[in-house]
Amino acid sequence: MKKIGVVGLGTVGGGFYDLAIDRKEFQISKVLNRSQSKYHLHNVPTSKIASSVEELIDDVDIVIETVGGTDFAYELIMESLEKGKDVVTANKALIASKGVEILKFAKERGRKVLFSASVGGGMPALRNVRYHSFGKIKRVYGILNATSNFVLFKMSRGMSMEKAIEIAQQEGYAEQDPTDDIMGMDAARKISIICGMITGKLPQIEKMPIKPINLGADELAYAKRLESVIKPMVYLSLEEKKMKIFVGPLAIPSYSRIAEIDGTENCLVIEGESGTNFISGVGAGKNPTAFAVLADVFSIINEETYRFEFNGYVSDKLNEPPFGEFKSLKIFRPSI
Template sequence: MKVRIGIVGCGVVGTGTVKLLLENAHIIKKKTGIDILLTKVADKDWERPREIEVPLNLRTYDYMDVINESDIVVELVGGKTFAKSLILEALERGKHVVTANKRLLAEDGFEIFKKAKEKGLYIGFEASVGGGIPIVKALREGLVANRINTIYGILNGTTNYILTRMLEDHMDFSHALELAQKLGYAEADPSLDIDGWDSAHKICILSMIAFGRYVPFEDVYVEGIRDLDLLDVELGKELGYTLKLLAISKRTDGEIEVRVHPTFIRSEDALAKVSDVYNAIMIEGDFVGKTMFYGKGAGSYPTASSVVSDIVDIAKKVLFCSKDHDEFQWENQPIGIGKNFYSRYYIRFDVPDKPGVLAGVSRVLADYNISIASVLQKEKVCKLARREGEATVPLVILTHKAYEKNMQRAIEDIKKLPIIVGQPVIIRVEEEAY
């Protein structure tokens, strides 16, 4: 069977995909019997240097050439406006689509998947989450017999690299970010990564697959690492925790929580040991238990591998005339998104070095049914904070589990106390066995 493939966007991932298809098409044919023919590659700039020289007969500036001469259109331009128009146009003209566009699927997936269903077409999106990690296929196929209960993910390599440098090399955030940019791990404008939006797009997509319902992106709780202090990373280490930007999706009382934020996890846990630019996703199903997927979450070749995996999957479905179940059930109401998280908390206050301070804070916490699990010794905190001789000292508290709403109300009341200087630092602590 011969399948014609066209690609729109020949940047980092597009170049890797072209290279893979040109070099390994014979391997794919040998393994699957499918003859993949790359017909057109569209890009707006063919003068910029690339790792490979795309053959002249494949190049075009017009994306319509790709749509007209392909059975499967691969969208690798990113962004929302043009990418969305391209995908909808391809679907309207009866073309299957493969995309790595996590933002588009998370924010406008409802419209896109509805259009594909109406046309009886397939959309492949393995490359939208986890780069070369086959996490979408695992959820859709390998774990299909399970009721998924939780997903914990380190889904952004840039932030994981920054946090690794802060933890292991005692770098502050700005220097770790600068190093990440120098090495090409962070963009000149790193906002999507460090503010948590990239991870939020990915956990939104995974949640929709895992729970089989539409998850409005605006209901995902997002908090990034831009304002993290090296002191808190090091204090967490003293308490036996490692700080990660964690993407969390879990069932809770008929709803699901979908959130991204800096999170302390136990240093002995597997996810805590995922360092540098690597990604990892821990999934718990009711029958399979806990499984972990690990690998490079971005990059030209790993992501290209996922793109081509989708191409082959769609080609097989077309060959065998299969009809996929509508896994997202778009016609139903969106699933309820819980916002009142139940978690432990790490809190750091700047307070005067005098008696009675802890008592004042603990009284307010008690008013909101929040109990203190431990207080880090002042001497140890001051040594790490290097604040000898200053008028204020850090007061570090670790709580037992409490509800998010109670914690936020308690913090607002504590901030009104005359003993509190500046803004408190609050970091959630997850202690599930992962």
């Protein structure tokens, strides 16, 4: 029976622990968290509490990293791989910035690093991209951030962005500091990882065209006249060997399926040789993301998984697609 170690008992890690503690297919052997109060919150027995990272790694077969951030998480994952452990993480910031080094290191040691929960939460975004990438993928686009989607919805109905963020925080859609969501950084990391899945190369976030959702009244009114809704979109095209990428608000027709995506739901459209595929699902929250982590654990246990490989970084300048435009509002007509 595989032994699991969980580092981090926050929203995702605590959710995974509660979900997985009574599973018969594996055993949660060790848990490590900075705050002692989390052990009491999740009723972690003393026998499962590790005294150090080294103790946890040495006692398990699979390490679950849910601490967030990049520095400590990077060191934890690399040490785990060095000691022959497989890794599951939900850390999009880490994979988007250091995924090449991590995956090359894992391959050299014959280990696996899975990160399905880093993109789309409970929506199986990376699995769908992986299956479609056996053929040629031309475009990928959709909504991958619930906070900005909620805020834009409220803004389109006349609310200020500040008030919309406040309500989003009250309703659990936004973090206390929603900067990464509002500025597009969260979504940028996710489309960077998706691009890496397709091409083997990660676009560097600082080179990507990213637009925050701070639209003015004129743009909001113009979208309404177009019978469109404004959505916080990610967009990637790979036609004719030219990569174009964009993260930010786009006006799309109100009849589009994407226009119906609200709340914590995410969606992704994949266009390629196999046709057009539309997927949606809950993209945020404790349980959906914890289930995505659990799915990766089962993939490793059942040896049904594949090895992700990122070969490098995109070195070319990243250009945005030729969208229609009104002032700072960009206009896009999706195929679905």
